[in-house]
Amino acid sequence: MTSESLREKYGEMLVKLGEKYPDIVVLDADLSSSTKTATFGKKFPDRFFNMGISEQSMVSSAAGLALSGKRVFVSTFAVFLMRTYEQIRQSICYNNVNVKFVVTHAGITVGEDGATHQIVEDVGIMSGLPNMKVIVPVDSVETKSVLEYLTEETTTPYYVRLSREKFPVLNEPDYKFKEGKSVTFRDGKDLTIFANGVMVSYSLKAAEELRTHAVDARVVNLSTVKPIDREAIIKAARETGKIVTAEEHSIYNGIGSRVCEVVSEEYPAIVKRLGMRDTFGKSGKSWELFDYFHMGVQDIVKLGLECFREDKK
Amino acid sequence: MGVFQVANPTDLMISEKAREARKLIIEMVYSANSGHPGGSLSIIDVLAALYFREMNIDPTNPNDPNRDRLVMSKGHASPALYSILSLRGFFPRELLMGFRKLNSKLEGHVHRGVPGVESSTGSLGQGLGVAVGMALAGKIDKANYKVYAIIGDGEIEEGSIWESFMAGFKYSLSNLIVILDKNNVQLDGFTKDIMPMGDIGAKVRAFGWNVYEIDGHNIHEITETLEKAKSSRNGPSLIIANTVKGKGVSYMENNPKYHGSPPSDQAEYEKALNDIKELKP
Numbered sequence: 225m226t227s228e229s230l231r232e233k234y235g236e237m238l239v240k241l242g243e244k245y246p247d248i249v250v251l252d253a254d255l256s257s258s259t260k261t262a263t264f265g266k267k268f269p270d271r272f273f274n275m276g277i278s279e280q281s282m283v284s285s286a287a288g289l290a291l292s293g294k295r296v297f298v299s300t301f302a303v304f305l306m307r308t309y310e311q312i313r314q315s316i317c318y319n320n321v322n323v324k325f326v327v328t329h330a331g332i333t334v335g336e337d338g339a340t341h342q343i344v345e346d347v348g349i350m351s352g353l354p355n356m357k358v359i360v361p362v363d364s365v366e367t368k369s370v371l372e373y374l375t376e377e378t379t380t381p382y383y384v385r386l387s388r389e390k391f392p393v394l395n396e397p398d399y400k401f402k403e404g405k406s407v408t409f410r411d412g413k414d415l416t417i418f419a420n421g422v423m424v425s426y427s428l429k430a431a432e433e434l435r436t437h438a439v440d441a442r443v444v445n446l447s448t449v450k451p452i453d454r455e456a457i458i459k460a461a462r463e464t465g466k467i468v469t470a471e472e473h474s475i476y477n478g479i480g481s482r483v484c485e486v487v488s489e490e491y492p493a494i495v496k497r498l499g500m501r502d503t504f505g506k507s508g509k510s511w512e513l514f515d516y517f518h519m520g521v522q523d524i525v526k527l528g529l530e531c532f533r534e535d536k537k
Numbered sequence: 538m539g540v541f542q543v544a545n546p547t548d549l550m551i552s553e554k555a556r557e558a559r560k561l562i563i564e565m566v567y568s569a570n571s572g573h574p575g576g577s578l579s580i581i582d583v584l585a586a587l588y589f590r591e592m593n594i595d596p597t598n599p600n601d602p603n604r605d606r607l608v609m610s611k612g613h614a615s616p617a618l619y620s621i622l623s624l625r626g627f628f629p630r631e632l633l634m635g636f637r638k639l640n641s642k643l644e645g646h647v648h649r650g651v652p653g654v655e656s657s658t659g660s661l662g663q664g665l666g667v668a669v670g671m672a673l674a675g676k677i678d679k680a681n682y683k684v685y686a687i688i689g690d691g692e693i694e695e696g697s698i699w700e701s702f703m704a705g706f707k708y709s710l711s712n713l714i715v716i717l718d719k720n721n722v723q724l725d726g727f728t729k730d731i732m733p734m735g736d737i738g739a740k741v742r743a744f745g746w747n748v749y750e751i752d753g754h755n756i757h758e759i760t761e762t763l764e765k766a767k768s769s770r771n772g773p774s775l776i777i778a779n780t781v782k783g784k785g786v787s788y789m790e791n792n793p794k795y796h797g798s799p800p801s802d803q804a805e806y807e808k809a810l811n812d813i814k815e816l817k818p
Contacts, residue, residue: 288670
């Protein structure tokens with residue numbers, strides 16, 4: 225399976241979309257060579273603003289540009305955008321303006337940089353904001369489609385979470401992202417694994433292994449965290465009765481929490497959540513960290529089997 | 538300029554508009570039994586000069602792409618902005634008394650749903666950044682409009698304000714004019730006690746801005762200085778407007794209590810209206 229960088233795809237798409245839409249402007253805070261907005265900056269220097277290490281004014285100014293009719297993209301590392309929570313709340317979401325936050329280096333796949341840079345709370349923080357929608361793409365193909373959709377069909381705030389690492393390409397090249405619609409990568413009748421980001425490919429591997437335990441697992445990509453695909457969650461609860469969630473994020477306030485909310489309101493079912501368990505990250509190779517924090521393929525398998533053990537109680 | 542400086546008719550007209558607005562400010566906060574009269578009364582002369590003389594705006598076409606923009610970064614001065622916008626014809630005066638009440642567009646802090654308002658504000662330190670963004674857009678579009686931002690002297694304790702000062706210099710935003718309402722009072726007391734800022738003019742000058750200092754209640758000085766700032770070709774301008782918090786209502790002047798409290802009873806309310814009536818232009 226080939227892997228591709230989501231942020232490289234973002235940089236590439238910004239240039240493509242920038243050529244087509246002269247009202248696109250991009251802001252960054254001294255991380256443009258890492259977030260890949262620098263490519264846009266080189267091509268369109270008049271529409272690119274490197275605001276320095278000043279995230280607060282970057283976000284407020286993004287609101288001013290959007291209020292003046294621009295389509296605005298804002299990028300930095302996910303962790304540093306969080307210091308502007310209140311700017312996002314008041315200047316972006318309350319004004320309800322056309323600003324897209326496309327952040328990179330989210331989650332533990334930042335690896336060696338360690339806990340200070342590995343944000344696992346961001347999806348929850350952003351999901352709580354009125355007018356904000358939250359997307360965690362699974363691969364470079366979905367990233368491309370998301371960016372086209374956001375540019376061409378939306379005028380409100382979005383948070384798009386990308387990573388430093390390359391992720392396996394799971395979608396066909398002609399895949400079209402549909403907001404709020406999950407994608408079933410593998411059907412199954414005994415158990416549903418809801419995942420997003422890199423955890424979808426982990427979940428597909430886990431599903432293979434669960435088959436050897438006679439468990440037929442469905443794997444669903446919940447790339448839109450907000451608005452969540454309630455229909456798919458209710459369907460999973462009704463048809464498979466058992467659910468595992470897997471995300472490169474805290475088990476609090478990400479898809480784990482969202483799935484629990486939906487099933488408890490609509491169709492109670494067992495849900496086991498996999499993710500960071502109320503803890504900070506750690507330096508290490510990114511792929512080692514998944515095992516360290518019990519978020520590897522084997523851990524998904526274990527959680528899946530636990531659903532059945534509890535069934536017999 | 539002689540010893541007995543006589544206000545020209547237009548200055549007098551602006552002063553009268555400011556007087557009307559002061560009256561509305563008091564009526565609004567008294568009717569709502571809450572709100573921020575002090576910082577509204579301190580900035581109202583500047584706002585009257587901007588909206589009745591300096592700004593290129595058309596109340597019948599509030600979304601004209603070529604209009605001048607104003608961001609009230611100190612969003613608690615909503616009574617000041619709302620009353621001026623109404624007097625200037627952006628919306629009917631009857632709406633003012635819905636201020637801070639359910640089912641009214643006149644939110645407690647400045648709200649973009651109100652005609653003539655460019656951005657919602659209320660959390661300090663953000664509106665200047667929004668104005669920087671608008672000025673950047675004006676530059677990209679090679680538009681002729683000016684962007685104004687009103688900031689408070691308590692507000693500049695927010696670090697984000699200084700981030701925006703840096704950005705204004707970097708992008709040489711000659712189309713950006715910021716007015717600092719230096720009334721020396723913030724919620725908890727006097728700015729010199731809460732967080733002494735020293736020589737603000739020198740600090741902002743060191744950030745690369747053009748800096749002017751004026752009497753923020755002298756219409757002639759206000760408009761003259763705005764004209765200078767408007768003709769800037771070498772970057773953004775800050776006008777430090779020395780003002781009196783609560784200006785025009787004797788018991789509110791320089792009193793931190795009236796940062797965020799309305800007249801406490803009918804007697805105070807009537808006293809306020811009477812003081813405003815007798816205020817010399």
